[in-house]
Amino acid sequence: MLNIESYEIGRPSKFPEKDWLPSPKSAYQKYTRGLKRRRRNRTDIDEYHEHTPRICSVETIDSLPQKFKRLLAEWQEESIVMSSITEMVMLPSYQAIIGMGPAAVRLILNELKHDPDYLFWALEAITGANPVLPEDEGNLDRMTKAWIKWGQENRII
C-alpha cells in the first residue's frame, strides 16, 4: 500500500510542488487554452464526430442469423435470373456472407438442409474444404448432400 506521507517526503526535489501538482486555476487555464486551440483548428471531420452518435442503436445491429437471412434474401433476389456462377458469387451480398467467416458455416449448412442453393462457393471460401466429388459438380442435390455430410462429420450440424 502506498504510504502517502513517505511518498510526499520522498518526492524528487527536481519537481517543485507548483509543477508537480498544478493548482486548480492553472489546470483550468490549460484546459481552456486547449479548447480555444481546437476551436480554431476545427475541421469538417470534427463537425462530423460532434453530430454523429457514438453508439449505433440496437435496432440496426443484426444478430448473426438475422444478418445471414437478410444477405441471403438480397443475394437470391439479385441473382435469380443470372446464369453466371462467377457473377452470382461476386455480388456484394454473397461476398458479405463470406465475410461473416466461420460463424456463417453452420447457418449456411442449415439453410442447405431446408432450401438448397449455390452457397458452396462461400463454404469452400470460408472453410477451405471441398467435399464434393468432381463428377457431382453442378448437381445441386449431390453437392448439398456432400456438404451436409461434411458438416455432420465435423460436428458443425
Add this chain to the structure above:
Amino acid sequence: MHELRRLFPGLRNSIFKIKSKKDKKYNCIAFAAGDTNNFWWPVGRVYWPHGVPRIVTLDAFTAAFETLGYTVCENELYEEGVVKIAIFVKDDGSPTHAARQLPNGRWTSKCGRYKDIEHDLNALCGPHPAYGKIARYMKKPA
C-alpha cells in the same frame, strides 16, 4: 410474370408464357443443352463438358454445344427437323445466356435459377439485368 417484365423490358411488349416452376437445379445453358439436372458454367465447381476450355468466352460456349452435335449456323429462322440455339453475350463479348428453339418456331429459356419461359427470341436482349445481344446461332438435327 410481373417480375420478369421488370427485369426484361422486351417481355412487356411481347407474348411470353411461363412453362415451369422456379428450379435452382439447372440454368439457361443446361436447359438449352437439354439437361435439367445440372448447372452448366465453365468457371466454378459446376458442370462443364469434359475437354472444353473452362473460360467464359463465346468460343468455349460454342465448343460446349459442339459436344452435343450442334454446329454454327447463320440465323434464327425456323427449319423443319432442326433444333437451334442462340447464345447471348454482354458488350464485352462474354456469354450470359442461351435459348433454344421450339418445334413451333418460338424460343424457350431458363432465366437463371428462376423459371422456364417461352418467348420471342429478342425479348431477352438488352442491358443488364437482361442478357445483352445475340452473338451466335447453332443448330443440330432434331
